[in-house]
Every structure is written in structure tokens, then in C-alpha cells.
Amino acid sequence: MASSLRELRQRRKSVASTQKITRAMELIAASRIIKAHRAAEQGEPFITELIRAVSAVATYSNDEHPLTSSPEKVRRVAMLVITSDRGMNGAYSANAIKTATRLRERLEREGVEVVRYAVGRKAIAYMNFRAQPIRRHWEGFSDSPTFAHAQEIADALIADFMTPYDDGGVDAIYGIYTRMESMLTQTPRARRLLPLEIVEGVHEPGEGEILPLYEFEPDPETVLDALLPMYVRSRVWFYLLQSAASQLASQQRAMKSATDNAKQLIERLTREANQARQAEITQEISEIVGGASALADAAAQD
Amino acid sequence: MAEGDVLFVDVVAADRRVWEGEALSVIVRTMEGDIGILPNHEPVLAVLVPSAAEVLTRDGKREVIAVDGGFIAVSDNRVSVLSQYARLAHEISLNEAEHELREAQKLRNEGDNSDATRQHHDRAVAQLAAAKKADSA
Numbered sequence: 121m122a123s124s125l126r127e128l129r130q131r132r133k134s135v136a137s138t139q140k141i142t143r144a145m146e147l148i149a150a151s152r153i154i155k156a157h158r159a160a161e162q163g164e165p166f167i168t169e170l171i172r173a174v175s176a177v178a179t180y181s182n183d184e185h186p187l188t189s190s191p192e193k194v195r196r197v198a199m200l201v202i203t204s205d206r207g208m209n210g211a212y213s214a215n216a217i218k219t220a221t222r223l224r225e226r227l228e229r230e231g232v233e234v235v236r237y238a239v240g241r242k243a244i245a246y247m248n249f250r251a252q253p254i255r256r257h258w259e260g261f262s263d264s265p266t267f268a269h270a271q272e273i274a275d276a277l278i279a280d281f282m283t284p285y286d287d288g289g290v291d292a293i294y295g296i297y298t299r300m301e302s303m304l305t306q307t308p309r310a311r312r313l314l315p316l317e318i319v320e321g322v323h324e325p326g327e328g329e330i331l332p333l334y335e336f337e338p339d340p341e342t343v344l345d346a347l348l349p350m351y352v353r354s355r356v357w358f359y360l361l362q363s364a365a366s367q368l369a370s371q372q373r374a375m376k377s378a379t380d381n382a383k384q385l386i387e388r389l390t391r392e393a394n395q396a397r398q399a400e401i402t403q404e405i406s407e408i409v410g411g412a413s414a415l416a417d418a419a420a421q422d
Numbered sequence: 423m424a425e426g427d428v429l430f431v432d433v434v435a436a437d438r439r440v441w442e443g444e445a446l447s448v449i450v451r452t453m454e455g456d457i458g459i460l461p462n463h464e465p466v467l468a469v470l471v472p473s474a475a476e477v478l479t480r481d482g483k484r485e486v487i488a489v490d491g492g493f494i495a496v497s498d499n500r501v502s503v504l505s506q507y508a509r510l511a512h513e514i515s516l517n518e519a520e521h522e523l524r525e526a527q528k529l530r531n532e533g534d535n536s537d538a539t540r541q542h543h544d545r546a547v548a549q550l551a552a553a554k555k556a557d558s559a
Contacts, residue, residue: 150427169434169502173495177467267436267506268538334497335451337468346469346493350506357436377495
């Protein structure tokens with residue numbers, strides 16, 4: 121009995137220290153998510169304005185440009201998967217990877233080769249474990265990305281996009297990220313980055329409305345050349361920001377439920393320990409009483 | 423120009439919206455030189471060079487904004503200036519900008535032609551231009 125009481129107390133202690141850790145992580149995530157969420161929100165005007173401009177060029181210029189024209193047959197695509205560097209995020213990384221797997225299976229059924237680009241240690245570990253080749257990977261900034269990171273990733277993607285197919289280039293780029301819908305919902309999404317998927321934010325011209333004919337300076341070609349890297353960078357930047365905010369949100373939720381579970385466990389263990397202690401005391405008392413009455417009996421017989 | 427026509431200007435950097443409001447005119451420097459935008463300007467999409475953009479606001483104030491490139495889109499009296507990096511002139515310290523420019527130029531002279539250095543250089547040039555422009559007013 122004594123040993124089990126000690127065991128119970130030991131377990132309670134260890135659960136309590138785990139609870140302290142998860143509680144701390146929950147608080148950390150909660151404080152950082154505000155910042156990440158704000159960053160994600162502040163990054164939004166840039167991407168919306170950029171999409172407007174890109175759509176305008178794409179819609180109103182007939183120039184053949186890699187940004188807007190898709191090849192006749194897509195043979196190889198780049199798949200950028202954004203996950204977290206560390207665990208303790210609930211199903212955050214797993215969901216993103218699942219979405220990526222679905223996309224890859226769909227593409228491979230269509231006979232398209234998929235080249236992997238991974239962001240975050242979770243995706244890298246997942247692919248390495250399954251011996252799936254990764255062309256490029258980045259890690260170490262999943263919860264606080266900067267624009268420089270986005271630029272690095274985007275430039276690598278653009279370089280491959282511009283490379284001819286025969287030299288290992290890709291015909292399209294897909295990005296998988298987790299969109300921060302709210303503090304409670306984050307949904308993984310797969311989106312095509314390039315060639316452009318027209319058209320968000322530009323409304324169809326109504327009856328009698330005149331299409332604005334853009335004047336390009338110096339010329340459409342140059343404008344598109346300047347737009348392309350900016351567009352991809354800001355898209356990747358947007359994905360990173362959204363993913364970072366989602367990661368923190370799902371971490372906070374996961375850690376909160378871990379803390380709650382720990383609390384329940386502690387309650388149960390405390391109760392069991394008290395019971396064990398009480399049982400021990402009762403046993404001791406009954407032993408003393410038994411011993412005393414035996415002594416009294418012996419004395420009476422004398 | 424009809425009375426009451428104004429431009430709705432949006433200056434957006436990658437990490438935030440830098441300035442937004444109504445304006446009477448906007449002056450930016452494109453690859454081909456300075457361009458001034460007044461209300462009812464024809465739709466334009468132009469590539470910018472690192473420089474200082476100037477916005478004459480509706481209440482007659484002048485806003486100078488450093489941009490490190492990017493572009494300007496005009497249509498329907500809506501002007502968007504998009505740049506990876508943009509700062510309002512009064513947020514800029516002249517000394518710091520000069521210091522940064524010297525650093526970047528030094529790196530360049532040493533043969534460092536990386537994107538990061540070029541970006542640094544562009545930003546410093548833009549900040550300097552904006553700081554000077556703001557002072558000259």
C-alpha cells in the first residue's frame with residue numbers, strides 16, 4: 121500500500137510539471153499569435169493590390185508571357201508545402217501534409233511529375249522518412265517568417281519555373297499553406313501560384329462599360345517582368361504569414377487541451393492518492409485497535 | 423478637371439499599408455522619368471525606380487514617401503503605389519540613410535553584387551531622396 125501511495129504521488133508530480141510546460145507554451149502561443157495575426161492582416165493589402173494589378177495586366181494585354189500563359193501540357197510541377205518546425209501544434213502539420221499528399225496523388229494520376237519543396241522541419245522529416253526526394257527545403261522560421269525568407273523561396277521557385285523542362289524546370293507551381301480563417305478554424309489549402317489563376321478582385325465589365333485600357337510604361341513586357349517576381353514573392357510571403365498565424369493558433373489550442381487534460385489527470389490522481397492514504401491510516405488504526413484489544417484480552421485472562 | 427475630383431491613393435509596402443487617403447496629385451519616378459498623376463488620368467501601369475514619391479493631399483499637405491522600386495497602378499482615379507519597401511519621409515533618419523548608403527556602396531565596390539546588397543543600396547537611395555525632398559519643401 122505504501123509503495124502505491126508513493127507511486128501515485130510521483131505520477132501526480134510529473135503530470136503537474138508537464139502541465140506547467142503546456143500551460144507556459146499555451147501562454148507563449150497566445151501572446152505571439154496576436155503579433156502573427158496582425159502581420160498576416162497587414163500583409164493583405166499588398167497582395168490584394170498586387171493581384172488587382174497582375175489581373176489587370178493579364179486581362180488587358182495579349183502578350184505571351186510565362187506569367188500568364190500556361191503551357192499546352194503540364195508535365196512537371198513544383199509543390200511547395202509549408203509546415204511547422206516543431207511539434208506541439210496539434211494536427212497543424214499533419215493536415216498540411218495530408219492536403220499535399222492528396223494534391224500529389226491527383227497530379228500523379230494525371231501523369232504529372234511532382235517536384236517537392238518543403239518549408240518546416242515537419243515536412244522535411246515526413247518526406248525524408250518516406251524516401252521522397254526534396255528539391256529544396258527551408259527551415260527555422262516557421263513561426264516568424266520575414267520577407268527575406270519569402271524572397272529566397274520565391275526566387276528559387278521562379279528560377280525553376282523559368283528553366284526549360286528538359287533542364288529540370290517546372291511547368292507550374294502549387295503552394296500548400298494553412299489559411300487562418302479565425303482563431304478556431306484553420307484550413308489547409310492548395311493553390312496554384314503560376315501560371316496565374318485568373319482572376320480575383322477584378323469584376324467582369326458590365327453592359328456598356330468600357331474596359332480601362334492600361335498604358336504601360338515603359339512597355340507591357342517590362343512591367344510584367346517586374347511584376348512576376350514581386351507577385352510570386354508576395355504570394356509566398358502571404359502563405360508564410362498565414363501559415364505562421366495558423367500554426368500558433370493551433371498550437372495554442374493543442375496546448376490548452378493538453379493543459380486541461382493534465383488538470384483532470386491531476387484531480388484523479390490526487391483523489392486516488394488521498395484514498396490510498398486514508399486506507400493506510402484506517403489500516404494502521406485497526407491494527408492498533410486489534411493489538412490493544414489482544415493485549416487487553418491477555419491481561420483479562422491473567 | 424471637374425471640380426471635386428480627387429484621387430484615392432494607396433501606398434502599400436509588403437508588410438503594411440504605409441499611407442492611404444485622398445489626394446490632388448501624385449508624382450512618382452518611373453523607369454522613363456517622373457510622372458505626375460492628376461485626377462481623371464488615363465489608366466497606367468508603370469515600373470518605378472528607387473526614389474521618393476510625392477503625394478499632394480486633399481488638404482494641401484505634402485507627403486513624401488521613399489519607395490525602393492515596385493510600381494504604380496492608376497485606374498478610375500484610384501492610385502496604388504506598390505513597393506516591397508516604403509517609408510514616410512518623417513520616419514526616415516537622414517544620417518542613418520547616408521550611413522547605409524555608404525555601407526552598401528562600399529560592399530558594391532568590393533565586388534559584392536548580391537541581391538541583398540542591391541536591395542540595401544536601393545533602399546538607402548530612396549530614403550535619401552525622400553529625406554532631401556521633404557527638407558526642400
